[in-house]
Amino acid sequence: MDRFEAMRAFACVVEVGSFTKAAEHLHLSKSSVTQLVQQLETRLRVKLLNRTTRRVGLTPDGAVYYERVVRLLADLEEVEASLAGAAAQPRGRLRVDVPSPLARLVLIPALADFHARYPDIQLDMGVSDRVVDLIGEHVDCVIRGGELADQSLVARHIGSLRLRAYAAPSYVQRAGVPRHPQELEDSHHRIVGFLWARTGKVQPYALQCGDQRLYVRGRHMLAVDDGNAYLAAGLAGLGVLWLPDYMGAPHLERGELVPLFEEWHVEPMPLYVAFPPNRHVSARLRVFMDWVAEVVGRWAPVA
Structure with a gap:
């Protein structure tokens, strides 16, 4: 044998x-x-x-x-x-899991460049916003936004997503323009809720304007656990939503969304590539992490 x-x-x-x-x-x-x-x-x-x-x-x-x-x-x-002198040309299979909007809007459109650089790497990409069992599902790494709940993972900070509040013109026409973030808590205004996979709850957002700081959770009639569905609900006028620039900017340019609370700064969301501590960092995983940091860095520079 x-x-x-x-x-x-x-x-x-x-x-x-x-x-x-x-x-x-x-x-x-x-x-x-x-x-x-x-x-x-x-x-x-x-x-x-x-x-x-x-x-x-x-x-x-x-x-x-x-x-x-x-x-x-x-x-x-x-x-x-x-x-074999091939260290600069990694090869083999790499299994990754990434959030659905990041995959659709940022990574997949740039993959032709990755495959041109590393033609011998086969990518198996899971696209989801769920919690992934990296060991049980044999995943090499995940890309996730927000603080990681599993502190046992090795995490590389690849950027910080800047968030802004938006609403569709149809929502503004129906409900009016909220002038202060607090209106999302105690008036007729509604948000689209995003259910975080690790908690199953709608998380509040930290906002700052000068010396004033507050946390806004908002009131919602709809909450979803998928980024693409979240964006679709906002475009349909179902409520105010918070989006990173890579998701909001294209729709803002086309007039499909309008910005809100522009004087308020939302606390940036850290973005990580994470993998199990006992997972060997192969050449293909190393170049993939470097490439992701390069591509994502256009939208989410490292703070």
Whole structure:
């Protein structure tokens, strides 16, 4: 048995979720992949995978072994790349998860540049605003705004998002222009609520004008947990919303949104790339983080 080949087969089965897909990915027969994993289990004298007709899952021993295998294979890949003089050309698969508006409006439009620089990196991008289990879902890194709830993660600060308040012309025509942020708390005005994944609640925003500082939560008739839906609700005139510049500026230029409370400054939202502390920082992860910081920096400079 080629032990490293067996490790690669095992890791691939875990990542794609089936022996059939792993065989296709590795350009091997399904029986070869099955045999490699069985030989690995025999050598280790433990069961690594639970197999059913519908899915393949890790056993507790398999989960521990998988985390070590991933690091070992990444180390091997980087050593091979450096010996081949290819350190400047990282390769391999990278699994990331990013907020839906950031993916749609900033990262995906710029991906042609990333792939031109690093044609041998395959990106598997989850697009969501949910809480992601990086280890359980085998995700290399996430990009998130706001303070990270999981303090065990290694986080790289890549920028600070400047937020502004907006409303659609249809909302202003119907409800009038709120002159002070406090009106969102105690009048007929309404916001579109954004439900933060880590709390399930609408978070308040910190605003400052001179020496005056206040926190505004607002009253809402609709709250959503997806950034694209949040923007769509605001454009439909369902309430006041707070947007980072990359989301608000295009609609402001087209007259689809109007700015509010321009004398008030909203506390910037930090933006992070985060990954598990035991995750090997491969060359491909390193260049991806650098590229994201470069692209996002146009909208969210590091404070």
